Amino acid sequence: MIADEIVLSFPNITRVTMSKVLEYCNIHGAGADDETRAFDEQFVDVDQKTLFDLVLAAHDLKIKMLYDIVGERTGDMMKGKTPEEIRIIFNIGENSCVDDHPLQKELNPWAFE
Amino acid sequence: MEDKETGRRAKRSVMAHKKSSGDTDTDTTSASVAGDSLLEKIPESILNEIFLMLEPETLTTLCSLACVSRTLQSTVNKALSSFSSVDLSAFSLDSQTFDEVIRSFGKLKKITLDCLRLNDSSIRSFLGPDIEELVLLKCSSVSYRLLSSIGNICPNLRVLTLEFSVSVHKSALFDLVRQGSLLSCQRLESLRIKIRGGDFNDYGFLLLGIYHELPHTIKLLKLQPASALETIVFLKTFTYANSLVPLAPMTFGQTLTHISLVIDIITDTLLHTIAHCLPQLVELDLKDNPTSLRVEDLSNLGIQSLVNCKHLTSLSLVRSRQCIASLFKRTTDMGMFLLSEGCNRLDSVRFGGFSKVSDAGFASILNSCSSLNKFEIQNAFLLTDLAFQDFSKFPRSLVEVKLVSCNSVTSEAVSELATCSSLEVLDLFGCKSVADSCLHNISRLTLLTTLNLGCADVTDVGMAVLGKGNTQISCLSLRGCRRVSDEGIISLLGSESKIRKTLSSLDLGHMQGVTDNSITTIADACVGLTELTIRNCYHVTDASVMALAFKGRVRRLDLYNCTALSGKSFQFLKKPLFRGLQWIGIGGTRLNRVGDDGFDEICGERQWLTICKDGCEVGCHDGWQFHEF
Numbered sequence A: 001m002i003a004d005e006i007v008l009s010f011p012n013i014t015r016v017t018m019s020k021v022l023e024y025c026n027i028h029g030a031g032a033d034d035e036t037r038a039f040d041e042q043f044v045d046v047d048q049k050t051l052f053d054l055v056l057a058a059h060d061l062k063i064k065m066l067y068d069i070v071g072e073r074t075g076d077m078m079k080g081k082t083p084e085e086i087r088i089i090f091n092i093g094e095n096s097c098v099d100d101h102p103l104q105k106e107l108n109p110w111a112f113e
Numbered sequence B: 001m002e003d004k005e006t007g008r009r010a011k012r013s014v015m016a017h018k019k020s021s022g023d024t025d026t027d028t029t030s031a032s033v034a035g036d037s038l039l040e041k042i043p044e045s046i047l048n049e050i051f052l053m054l055e056p057e058t059l060t061t062l063c064s065l066a067c068v069s070r071t072l073q074s075t076v077n078k079a080l081s082s083f084s085s086v087d088l089s090a091f092s093l094d095s096q097t098f099d100e101v102i103r104s105f106g107k108l109k110k111i112t113l114d115c116l117r118l119n120d121s122s123i124r125s126f127l128g129p130d131i132e133e134l135v136l137l138k139c140s141s142v143s144y145r146l147l148s149s150i151g152n153i154c155p156n157l158r159v160l161t162l163e164f165s166v167s168v169h170k171s172a173l174f175d176l177v178r179q180g181s182l183l184s185c186q187r188l189e190s191l192r193i194k195i196r197g198g199d200f201n202d203y204g205f206l207l208l209g210i211y212h213e214l215p216h217t218i219k220l221l222k223l224q225p226a227s228a229l230e231t232i233v234f235l236k237t238f239t240y241a242n243s244l245v246p247l248a249p250m251t252f253g254q255t256l257t258h259i260s261l262v263i264d265i266i267t268d269t270l271l272h273t274i275a276h277c278l279p280q281l282v283e284l285d286l287k288d289n290p291t292s293l294r295v296e297d298l299s300n301l302g303i304q305s306l307v308n309c310k311h312l313t314s315l316s317l318v319r320s321r322q323c324i325a326s327l328f329k330r331t332t333d334m335g336m337f338l339l340s341e342g343c344n345r346l347d348s349v350r351f352g353g354f355s356k357v358s359d360a361g362f363a364s365i366l367n368s369c370s371s372l373n374k375f376e377i378q379n380a381f382l383l384t385d386l387a388f389q390d391f392s393k394f395p396r397s398l399v400e401v402k403l404v405s406c407n408s409v410t411s412e413a414v415s416e417l418a419t420c421s422s423l424e425v426l427d428l429f430g431c432k433s434v435a436d437s438c439l440h441n442i443s444r445l446t447l448l449t450t451l452n453l454g455c456a457d458v459t460d461v462g463m464a465v466l467g468k469g470n471t472q473i474s475c476l477s478l479r480g481c482r483r484v485s486d487e488g489i490i491s492l493l494g495s496e497s498k499i500r501k502t503l504s505s506l507d508l509g510h511m512q513g514v515t516d517n518s519i520t521t522i523a524d525a526c527v528g529l530t531e532l533t534i535r536n537c538y539h540v541t542d543a544s545v546m547a548l549a550f551k552g553r554v555r556r557l558d559l560y561n562c563t564a565l566s567g568k569s570f571q572f573l574k575k576p577l578f579r580g581l582q583w584i585g586i587g588g589t590r591l592n593r594v595g596d597d598g599f600d601e602i603c604g605e606r607q608w609l610t611i612c613k614d615g616c617e618v619g620c621h622d623g624w625q626f627h628e629f
Helices: A015-028 A034-043 A048-061 A064-078 A083-090 A102-107 B044-054 B058-066 B070-082 B095-102 B120-124 B144-153 B170-178 B228-239 B251-255 B268-277 B300-308 B333-342 B359-368 B411-417 B436-442 B460-467 B486-492 B516-525 B542-551 B567-573 B596-605
Strands: B085-088 B110-114 B133-139 B159-165 B190-196 B220-226 B258-263 B283-288 B314-319 B348-352 B374-378 B400-404 B425-427 B450-452 B475-477 B505-507 B531-533 B556-558 B583-585 B610-612
Touching (some): A048 B044, A064 A083, B044 B070, B268 B283, B300 B333, B486 B516, B542 B567
Parallel strands (some): B110 B133, B374 B400, B425 B450, B450 B475, B531 B556, B583 B610
16 A cells, blocks of 8 residues: 555654744745844744753754754853853752862853852 | 842743843743753753854853753763864963863864963873864963974874964074974974064074975965065975976975965065966965065066966955055056956955055955955055945945055045945044044944944044944944043943943043943943953043952953052952953053062962053953063
């Protein structure tokens, strides 16, 4: 029997995430311009769970452009922050904190001031 | 500082997206159950890839992450040891610190270092056959013996950049070249050697014989200083078929495509030789600074010979302005016409010191090179608005325009230039006739990130216009703008100004209208500011330093010659103030007179802080060769 449709299933990606991914792909189908730039800015303006789901989905589906913007957005959330600030932003509990790391002391002088 | 709500359960709020680096306002989520973090659940491989997207703040961010939790620390450690490329040029580490830091990394292939405080043993510790790209900047204490043996220790080098200073032992420098080991690097493609200091009589002799040391794989060569005569002889010998020389003919001619020399004098013969021996040349950059003029100075014939380089896309011919008498007097508009006809594929052009070329000449370059991206003119006395009058009539793709010390250029020309919406860098330093009226057009340039209005005739009114505009300037210089005062700066950084959020580097040097009001406004408003210069601002007092110290965002601060500062400001250098400070210039101020005890204390608790007591510009990038560590 020849199948008329091909069904792809992605057990690791939720429906919500997949619909966002498809939205992104549709907008970017025509190439980049000012509109797509504006779309990108509000597209990454989401809560952490959605953002990280998008990172994982883009990685699995190998969509480089999407992976780059959501990855960069995640990176921006970490840049220029002290360890304490990072704990607060990403909800990392204090009971697993580590006080210092040799590289930390030398290169990032203001983290503990 | 931010609120900590540990131990309290609260609804998780949506992550705000307006965060810029260093901003710690209270849009953050509140803590819930400890250990319930999504970030730690992301697979390590993906986290590693995100780490690579952190440029240019990768190392500092990873350092912070390493202290957050044990899970993240082990992820960061693994990531660091897998890095094959590291750039530590933003930090002037001392040897002891560096030795500890370098242990975190694995086998390195590419390394860029600020060697201001490093000694031989630190550098030798990581050199080896794995290294492919090595950039050593500001080598003030590294011995010539080590520098000359780098080729032997790292035979697989493809890119080598060395920047060091001439000390008293010039003979050691000759050994560098004669017993040098560059020929061992069979794959060397890019070589840059820059020697700072030394007087002009030595030009060319410091690197005498360097050409004989070059491997034949060289594609990019950048030498400072070089000798015009030696260059001519080398090119003629090694690029023409010559039966006496056992090298294959045209060896260098085929591979050498980028050449950049700071030379004793640019002459017709030199350009002619370069153009005919290296017809494949893509980039030519010559800079000279002759103390006396000779008969064979550059003329139209020399410029015309460049037409032989059919692939030339980048051309830079600069004579620094030592004295007006020695500028390029024999090159006129005709030379420019011939050049623009023959080399119309140029995308980057820089001309400095062409005092006899007028509007027609410069306009011909501007108009015939349709793919021009970068256009820079320095010290052109005859350049006026006329050269730009038809500028907006043709589509342009200019990204960088620099008109330095062009006194006859006014706001009209700049307004024309500002119609080019692709502009990202606009440098008008020293253009004394440029006034406020062009700022209307400039403020509409959405891609503009760098703007230099030093010594221009702009006023507070112009600053208000800029503040209301659409530019997202990250690097702004108003050095020497005598007619801009506190009022202008405050309106530039008004509450609706885009610039207050995007500004990362600000130069307010030599401005008598700047007082504590401006600086306190800047300290509050500019959340992303990391570099601030207020040298020679005689009305800035301790209150400004205090404001900057408590806000703790600035990483490099230049206070040279701020005579109104008192010794009291020195205590603001102590922790926990000035969070993150890496470099501070206090020459010419009363802070300099604090005794050695005071300095030892600060340097003891802040080992990575560089305090410059001389008059260097930010980072000591122009005067590091005079420092001793």
